[in-house]
Amino acid sequence: MSKTRCAIAALTIIFLSFSAASAQQLVPPPGRPTVPAAPKAAAPSPRASSCHNGASFDRFLADVKQQAVTAGVSQRTIAEASPYLVYDQGIVNRDRGQRVFGQLFTEFAGRMAAPYRMQNGQQHIKKYAAAFARAEKEYGVPPAVIAAFWGLESDFGANMGNLPTLKSLVSLAYDCRRSEMFVGETIAALKIIDRGDLHPDEMIGSWAGELGQTQFLPVHYVNYAVDYDGDGRRDLLRSPADVIGSTANYIANGLKWRRGEPWLEEVKVPQNLPWDKTDLTVREPRSTWAQLGVTYPDGRPLPNDNLAASVLLPMGRFGPAFMAYANFAAYTEWNNSLIYSTTAGYLASRIAGAAPMRKPAQPVPQLPFHELKELQQLLVRAGFNVGKVDGVLGQQSRAAVKAMQIKHGLPADSWPTAELLARMRGGTAQAQPAGTVR
Incomplete structure (x- = not known):
């Protein structure tokens, strides 16, 4: 949902692990959901304590709890949440083993912005017309924009994930890759409990610690969730009104949406x-x-x-x-994968009434995975920062491709071609790096 969030779930072109396309359907039963049964959590790997001065997980957790108290979390909440603050090496392994998807945009958008999802979005706008109208009046965000994110992130609540949020957060906090960030997210999750929005056993979501029908990280939940149905709680798991208002608030104030402008x-x-x-x-x-x-x-x-x-x-x-x-910047800020952000913007336009996009007149040439990876290696050798050499065309790779297209007198449309690869295989002189592009 932001560049911070993309470090968790997207990197460059990663679609959300618990998206409607890849997650199994999970429809919460009425009432408070319970934590699903799970195998016994694996112990931390030996390297997990290396960034914590060798502290064990228990010692690390005690420090996190103290930080939470300093941040205003009550001892009652700490005690209530403690049974759920356990380490699971499986979560860390999952984070380290994220799959990347190098699909063509037309394939991805064809699947994720399919007509049924457009129609569901339009139906939800009609069903919750009052909440959508209120959100547009208060925040300036069109209903179609909210509905598109709602549909892509969870299929309108059907696929929110099925893992205990507190376990995910504290496990990723103890891991050394983004420890500081996830400590902050863990404390934010405790604040959600402390102010009465959710109980610890209700906090079920994605493995990356995201919550609710539009998949908020806890920090965003604390900062942008609003009580739109007037029941005294900000419930992004079960209240469609709260989901609509909170998502509009985040888009408007977190992502700086410009009222009345297209996207x-x-x-x-x-x-x-x-x-x-x-x-x-x-x-x-x-x-x-x-x-x-x-x-x-x-x-x-x-x-x-x-x-x-x-x-x-x-x-x-x-x-x-x-x-x-x-306003398209709000999409790339929500998720910096160009494929995801363009698909989300396109789906919103379809929900708002736009016609389906035209099909290309002819198949678009695409380098196979091994050649795209080779091109990235050649770009690195030429002095460019393409991020990870993974055979996936991310923003950094696109910027480097464009620079080399200009150098070789080719159409500079940022799309890698066999002709560009052949030119670079020819051992041409190194180009001056275009800088790091994110």
Whole structure:
């Protein structure tokens, strides 16, 4: 849900492990859910204490509890939560073994922004019309934007995860990779209990510690959850009104949504477009894009105004094209995977009534996994930071590809091609790094 969240669940192009596409359906029974039975937790690995001055998990946990008390958490809550604050090496192993997905955008969006999810979003907007109208009035976030995240994150509450949140958080806190961050999330989870929003045994979610129907990390839950149904609790597990209001609050105030402005629209681009301008870092008035020949898919001209936007080509010049406005930054902030963020923005546009995106006129050439990985290795050798060499086209790899396309006089649409790979295999002189792009 943010760049911090993406360090947990996305890295560069990772779709959420408990998304509607990959998680088994979990429909909570009425009343308070109970912690599912689980195998006995494995002991911490020997290296787990290396970043805690050799402290055992029990000693580390005592320190976390003291930090929570200092932050205002009551002793009563500490005692109530303690049975759930146990270490599970399996959670850490899961975190370290996250799978990455290098799918084409059209494949991913076709599955995740399928017509049934669009229709479910529209039905939920009608069903909870009062809450959506209130959220739009108070926060300026359109119902379709909220509904798209709701559908992608949990299929409207059907897939929220089935693991004890406190166990996940404290296990990841003891691990050395993001210890400070997860200590903060653990304390935030205790604050949720302390203010009466949830009980410890209700806190069931993803392995990464996210909670609720739009998968809030505890810090976001504490900062942005609102009581929209007036029952005195902020319940993002079972209250649709609370989910709607809280998600709107986070998008508006956490992600800085701009009231009344668009987010993502499909466009048609001419074959003579200056491809080096098709980048989220390049923003031009719509009037400028219109002069360059960019139109709506049906040929209608863009408005001749000064509203700034970027042309986004998630699959290069032969794939779909979108006009990404300032509000699209909320999507990349929610999840910095370009495939996920573009899919979320596209789904929101479909829920709002936009037509399905056009299919490419011909198959978009895609390098196979081993060649994409080889290209990344060549880019690293040329002095670029592409992040992890994993055969997945993340933002850093796209920026490096664009720089090398410019160097070799190729269309600079940031999409890796066999021609670029052949040029780089030819042993050309090293390029100057374009810097670290995140």
